[in-house]
Amino acid sequence: xxxxxxxxxxxVSGFYPGSIEVRWxxxxxxxxxxxxxxxxxxxxxxxxxxxxxxxxxxQHGEVYTCQVEHPS
Numbered sequence: 001x002x003x004x005x006x007x008x009x010x011x012v013s014g015f016y017p018g019s020i021e022v023r024w025x026x027x028x029x030x031x032x033x034x035x036x037x038x039x040x041x042x043x044x045x046x047x048x049x050x051x052x053x054x055x056x057x058x059q060h061g062e063v064y065t066c067q068v069e070h071p072s
Contacts, residue, residue, distance in 0.1 A: 003057045010066035013049035021069040022052040027062055 010022055018040050024031045034055040040048045052066065 005055055006058050008054045008056065008064055008066075010052045010054075010068070011049070012052070012068050014043070014047045015049075015070050015072065016047045017071070018048045019071060020048075020050065022050070023067045023069075024052070024054040025065040025067060026056070028065075031056070 008024070010024070012020060012022060020040075022037065024035060031054055035052065036055070037052040038050055040050055043049055054064070056064070058064070
C-alpha cells in the first residue's frame with residue numbers, strides 16, 4: 001500500500017514574551033526529523049504566534065502530541 005505523508009500543525013498564539021519551545025512527540029518519543037516552523041509572528045498587541053509543523057507518515061494507533069513550554 002502507498003504510504004501517505006501528512007502534515008501535522010501545532011498552532012501557538014497569544015503568548016508573551018516571545019521565548020517559546022515547541023516539541024512534537026510520537027508515542028511519547030520526541031520527533032525531531034521532519035519538523036518545520038515559522039518565524040515568530042507579532043500579533044500587534046505585544047503577543048506572538050507561531051506554527052510548528054511535523055511531516056510524517058502516520059501509522060494506525062500512533063499518538064502524536066505537541067508540547068509547548070513557555071516561561072509565563
